[in-house]
Amino acid sequence: MIRSFSLFFFLYLFWLLLSGLFTPFLLASGAGCALAVTWFAQRMKVLDAEGHPIQLGAHALIYWAWLFKEIIKSAWDVSKIIVHPKLPISPTLVRFKPSQRTEVGLVLHANSITLTPGTIAIDAHANEFFVHGLTRASAHAVVDSEMDRRVSACEGKA
DSSP states (O other), X not given: OHHHHHHHHHHHHHHHHHHOOOOHHHHHHHHHHHHHHHHHHHHXXXXXXXXXXXXXXXXXXXXXXXXXXXXXXXXXXXXXXHHSTTOOOOOXXXXXXXXXXXXXXXXXXXXXXXXXXXXXXXXXXXXXXXXXXXXXXXHHXXXXXXXXXXXXXXXXXX
């Protein structure tokens, strides 16, 4: 029930943010659409911890702010490599064991690696991630990383 209310609330809030208009018709339309999507999600049985991970809560907001900062830093590093006359790349593949145990945590970690410029999660399983890095340093930086610890903290274990 709490997931249904949370989904309705966030969908309606998203509607309001995108609309920017607050006429009675649009407010009612937004509520109706959010209610319909929530009802469909319930009927399809996709309102679970994986489909709507409200258990991440405030930890996720803190993590996303940190991830945004890391994306900016990595983008700057990749930009410096691209404009360097000698193009100092050293493509490297690494394998490592992530510390996450939930599917949401594993997906969050693998997607965070891929969102960070210079690294791509090629293969992600519960017991092993396979990551490509543009440089040797960026590839080895994902092994036992701050990102791994922060995603685990989002999951509820430090």
